[in-house]
Amino acid sequence: MSHTTPAIRAEGLRKSYGATRALDGLDLTVRAGTVFGLLGPNGAGKTTAVRVLATLLRPDSGRASVAGYDVLAQADRVRTRIGLTGQYASVDELLTGRENLLMFGRLYGLDAAGADERARSLLERFDLVGAADRRADGYSGGMRRRLDLAVSLIQEPGVLFLDEPTTGLDPRSRLQVWESVRALTASGTTVLLTTQYLEEADQLADAVAVIDHGRVIAEGTPDALKSQVGGDRLDVVVRDPADLAATARLLGDAVSAPASVHREEQRVSVPAEDRMEALTRAVRALDGSGLRVEDVGVRRPSLDEVFLGLTGSTATDHENDRERTQEVSR
Amino acid sequence: MTATAVPERNRPRSGGGLPPLQLTRGQRLRKTGTDTLVLTRRNFRHMVRDPFEPIIAITMPLVVVLLFGYVFGDVMAPPGTENYREFLVPAMLTMVMLYGIGGTASGIARDTARDVMSRFRSMPMSPVALLSARALADMARACLEVALLLLVGFAMGWRFEDGAGNALAAVGVLLLFRLALVWLGVLMGLVLPTADSVSMVVYPLTFPLSMLSTSFIPSTAMPDWLAPVTEWNPISMVVTATRDLFGNPSLPSDAWPAENALLMAVVVPVALMLLVTPLAVRRFRRISR
């Protein structure tokens, strides 16, 4: 690996609002051309971090550079290289999709012909040709997001900031946004995306930093993070929920480790230090036990489990998350 | 994974029409100019597509004047104003200039809402263009309003009696008043939290202000304690100066501001601008730094 300057580097960023420490010594390094996921629960400091990096907010202390330029001393230069899609869509609702792209194109410094050309290609790329001449206040949430994303790509930014780009979107729109983000990296853009969705980081990011209370509490590739928290897991899904307790006892004995029950999914999970050995023992124990099994598999731990291991609380507050982590004593 | 992508690579600086990364002083000024025009055009589009506010701002004074001129005219008309409708037209014009402040303030409030402003500020544009475009669009709107209302006045029997030069000066007085209010509106838009809160503040303030002036009735018809308020109300000064310049009937008054109406109609707006513009610019700098 050559010593290319990182696309984003932050060192010891601090920012307080009264007694709230929104950023409490945040350090980040994002390699050029990668997707970096900033993962954390609501209030963790994600938006504050993005605002500092996008030259919108002055930190109380610390330094940061984006695309090789200092966000404080060289904010003007940083702005010629970044795109930003904020947490809340900020397209002009009274203008049509095309008018939005034309206006922002001119403001980014394109001439009229250049803005026109760029608008055309972005409308096509984000599947907005049909709605191009309708006002944005009539767009669906997903269309608005895509238009917002298109605007942030007008100047073909080297670094793109996406603050919770899929929050509030329906699953189909979410998939569309994911596709767009994947396509971006193919063109060499560095993406910093914040998310509360562990799955989103897992799906998109080359590297992830988990933040909580304004500081990084874990960092690495999604895979590395998972193994940092624990090894592989062996899952057994039973057909009858009544069998859950018996299965947990059986599997716990088989691998000599505590089993956890995920009632919602009718699943029992045990650690699997050695994948093959655990699998063999489990299948042998289940065979002839009379328990009816739907599925058996070995998998990496989910980022949900990672987050639980790191912070002691789940990032998402779904009911089933609580149930999922219920330990069954042996 | 391998290290990739020098960001430079993705930036087609030629052909695509993108400007150079480092702007000279002259280029920066030109960019502010084009940004202003681009945003002015957008502001016009907003007025056309969301016309509620501009329509209210122009119909309220119209309705007031039609009511006074055609319904209550006989009881309202002060002595010495044999042509009450001609007397009302300058009042209507001044009132419309005043009501424009709502559009200015709510437009600025909308543009500087945090998430919208974030987008503007993350771009290599000139933030000041948001203010200059607002001023430009609102002054253009004021010109249109004056032209339109003069036509309405003409239909009501209003004429300028004192030569085209003075009539133009009267229009100048009105526009100067509006310009001062634009900057007051910019400040209000920056201070008030949302565009919606603007109309809650502006109208309850502007309507009584235009009634407590010599727009419709003489100050002598007011309670004693209110008379000086009415005489020193800047709206009275603008209305009286406009009446004088148009050669329209005016109220006989020996109050100092009425006798020096033209002077005051220039001095007060200029003073207001000198006071308000630096405050607005400073406040804007704080949120756009």
Ligand SMILES: Nc1ncnc2c1ncn2[C@@H]1O[C@H](COP(=O)(O)OP(=O)(O)O)[C@@H](O)[C@H]1O
């Ligand atoms: N402008 C502000 N004024 C006061 N507190 C703020 C402000 N912005 C953020 N905060 C606080 O800072 C913390 C981090 O906020 P934020 O960066 O928005 O988190 P996230 O985007 O991860 O949800 C929160 O506790 C939030 O309440």
Ligand SMILES: [Mg+2]
């Ligand atoms: Mg946020």
